[in-house]
Each structure stands twice: as C-alpha cells, then as structure tokens.
Amino acid sequence: MKEVRAFAPASVTNVGCGFDVLGFAIEKPGDEVVVRLRNSKGITIKKISGDGGKLSKDIEQNTAGVAVRAFLNEISFEKGIEIEIYKNMALGTGLGSSAASAVAAVVALDHLLNTKLTKRELLKFALEGEKLTSGGRYHADNVAAALYGGLVVIRCSDDLDVINIDYPDDLNCAIIYPHIVMNTSDMRRLLRKEITLADAVKQWSNIASLVTGFMKKDYTIISKSINDFIVEPVRSLLIPSFYEMKKAAIDAGAVGCSISGSGPSLFALTKSKAAANKTANEMKKVLDKIEIECDIYISGINRKGPKILSAK
C-alpha cells in the first residue's frame, strides 16, 4: 500500500448545556485527507484544497500536519509521508473543521502503516493538532466526536477519557452556518472566568438530565434539559438574530437548538430528517430577512465516524 484516502466528519459540540463535555458526529460535511509514503524522510503537506488559501502548509501550523507528526514520532517511523488535505467545509464554522482534518489524517495513516492503533491512541495524536487552534489547551470534544462517531461524553480531555452513549435512532440535526466571521480564541475569551454555584448547579442538573434523555431515547427529557444557561447567553451576542433563529427552530418542532461549538453555526435536533429540513428552512428565513447568507446541512447522527475511502 502506498497511499490511503480517509474521510472524517464534521461535528457538533457542547450540544446545548454540555459545554466541553458533549459532541456528536454528523454525516456531512467532512474533510478528506490523503497520506502517501515517500522515500525521502520527513513530512510534507503537498496540497490543501477548499480552504481558500487560508491554511498553512507548514506541518507545525496545520492540525493534520501536527497530528501526523505526533503519530510518526510515537512509532519511530523512518521514511517520509506526504499529505493532501481536501476541505469540504469553511473554516471557523463551529463544526470542527480542523478536528475533521486531523482525524482523517491519523485514520488514513493508521491504515497506510497497518499500525492498528486503538481509537484512544489515535485520539492522542489528533488532539495534538487541536492544541494549535485552542491556544495550547487540549480540547477533545470535536476530535473525539469525529473519531469515535455517534454521540460522545468527554469525561476528561487530559485522560483521553471518551465514552459513546446511545441516542434515539431517528435523531436528526439541522445545521445552519451563517456567513459571519468569528474566532474561537475570541469566543473563549468572551466567557466569564467565574460563575455562581447556583448557575453551575442548574447547568449540571441539565447535563445529567440530558445524558439521561439521550440514553433513554426520550425526546421530552432531551428537550427540557438541553438548554444552556452559561455559554449560550454570552456567545449568542455575536450571532445576529440568534434568538429569532432559535425560536424559529423550536416553533418548527425542533427538540432543541443552540450554538455548535463556539459558533457561529447553530444546530437544531429533530425527530426526523423531514423535520430537520423544515427547521432549517425556518431558520434560514430569519437570516434572509437580515440578508446574511448561510450554508445548511441536514444530517442524521454519524454513528461510524471516519472511513477509509481508498487504499492503493
């Protein structure tokens, strides 16, 4: 085998009240990465497409590059690797674009080198990539969702402790990405460093209940408990017509709606694909009124996560 092409999906994190704790993979969009053996030593990024020229080809400045380097360092690989990155989503959407590239890269590399590493081992390498985008802090939610697939609970990013939990079989998701620019680091700075114990208790009551609702496949519990009282009220300030969109989603029958990751994308959970379509249309009408363009993604939960597209 000389080259492998892998896909890894975008992901929705936080999922309402589950700040830094919950995430799920979606079916599309997602990134594709090709890794190819080369005879000369070292790692090079040969090509990046779909990023509008914004991503660096310096492996130390690219999430897929950093992940591949971490992987190869661990196994003391002697030859060289060439990387091609095909991005199928915009940067800075709040849908884990950089995580998807890193995960696709390590999954492709594992297949190419036949190393058969566990997901937990691959997670460690892909997380090295995430350090780049989160100012040095490990942050496992997007990477874990993209790599493990399905819906994940992150107990501890440092301990690489990720648990897949069950969810309703017909759970679907409407995602709307308004074309506005937000920066993840700015979004993090916006958050309060301290919160009241009373608010924290409210939030963790909801998180405990939300996890229960997913695992019991009970939409009523999910709907009651998904609301976020800590992060959404702050981050939503930077998303035009956020609450109008949220209301439109709920009015259209969505189970819940909030910001995906640090935004600006919104996600809405629904009980069917048809409901997701309807929900997305209603949310889009709100953006149309204020003349903001958007992308819409309709998706079930991606139970499998990444996949190998070709190997030759």
Place this chain on the structure above:
Amino acid sequence: MKEVRAFAPASVTNVGCGFDVLGFAIEKPGDEVVVRLRNSKGITIKKISGDGGKLSKDIEQNTAGVAVRAFLNEISFEKGIEIEIYKNMALGTGLGSSAASAVAAVVALDHLLNTKLTKRELLKFALEGEKLTSGGRYHADNVAAALYGGLVVIRCSDDLDVINIDYPDDLNCAIIYPHIVMNTSDMRRLLRKEITLADAVKQWSNIASLVTGFMKKDYTIISKSINDFIVEPVRSLLIPSFYEMKKAAIDAGAVGCSISGSGPSLFALTKSKAAANKTANEMKKVLDKIEIECDIYISGINRKGPKILSAK
C-alpha cells in the same frame, strides 16, 4: 380504613460529584409514619418517637406535618388527621431523615384517603416539608430518592422534574455515620458562592460521565467519574479523618466514596454486600483510632422506595 402505617427510606444524595442532582434510596434505616383519621378537624402530631425529643410537634415546624397540611389543603379535606412519627435514624446524619418522614407521611395519607395521586403530586407535598430544613429553598434530592426509590436525577426541583435511572444490579453501599454534630444550613453557608468555569466544567464532565456509568452499569466509568471537586473539599473540612476514611474505603475495594448529602455520614459504593461490609469495617477502624463512635448501615439500592406496612 382508619389508619395507615408507611415506611420511607433514608437516602444518599449528591453521590460524589452530583451536588443537588443525584440521590438514591437505601434499604435501611428509614422512618415510619402512621396517619389516622379523626373526627374533629385539623392536623395533630400525636407522637414522635426516636428523635430524642428534638423534633417539634407543631405541624408547621415538622416536615411530616407540613407535608400532610400541603396534601390536605390541595384536596380540600374536611375531617382531621392524626400523625405518629417513628424515627429510626438520628437527626442530622446527612441521610435525609426529615425527607423520609415527609415521604412516609404523604404515602400513608395517599393510601388512607385512596387519593391515588402520582409520585409527582406527592413529591410536591413532601417538598413543602423540605422547605423547613433548607431555609426556604426547595431541594428535591432526598425527598425524590425516598419517594421514587432507586437512583434519581433531579433536573429541576422547581419543576418537580425527577428521572429514575438504571444502575448495576449488584451495586451496594456502605454508610458510616460518625457521631458528630453538623447543621445543614451551616454546611450550605460554607460553600463558595462562585466557582471558576474551569472547575464547573470539570464537575459537569464528571456528572455526565457518572450518569453514563450508572446507566451502562460500568463500574470503571463510575469509579473514574464520581469524584467531587467542588463540595467535598469544603465540607470534608468538618469531618474528622475524612480523607483517611475515604482512602480506607477505596483501599478496601470501594468503587467510590464521598459525603452523603451535607454530611457527616460518608457513603461508599461497592460491587457486593460483602465488599460493603469489608469497606465499612475499614472505615470504622479510622474512627476507632480517633475515638469517634459511629453507626454503620450496609444496604443495596432500594429500588422500590416507600412501602405501606399496615392499613386497618
């Protein structure tokens, strides 16, 4: 029917990291309450035993009395009710003594009057009793655990939103009640009003994971995620040799160990009754060394909660 005697169990709340959110009922101890029809109007508490004379017979100052009054107000009951309360546990143990009495009272009354109310309706009345002990704040954890039985998640005390979740079938519990006096209101005052967002995230990651662990019946997940970084470090200051007892419990094979409710009782979760016995013995040795007396309770999780003992 003229009189009904009901039992309601003690309960362990918080359950490590689940401050104000998680609770479970135990098999024993528990309180018994007799409610009896009387011809003259009004509610009287005829007898309280086992409280060392500490509880008030004024119905407005007694959790069972307040609960019965709330119940009767709701149904516009015309006759009178006489109450007898048999306490089988000390007051101020952190095991929900006042909640057990309130729950036993409303369950007995529901049976006596054949009102067939839902648990949610009974919860509302029993919670009125809890207002007394928590300075006016509704606080559903002990009452919900005692009334619903099993392991409960409280999404919202105000909304009476309680969900039973599953747990390992062989889950057992060792409880040690050191004979020291602590006051619930003091224990609440001791807590910080504000916490860092970073600590809050750590806590809610653990709560999400702990709920997952219980529902998946996975002791490894439970053990990793039960630790409490917010409340235990403060409250344990007032419990002599707390960390020595906790270490003794973990060394004896306990899955986790923390303070029950606002203390001073400690609970340790174990994988069998034998392990609970061993754990309790090891914890007791620590108290023996510092010459503090204690009560020990070994119990499975009480799946059923309250029960009617007699009706005549």
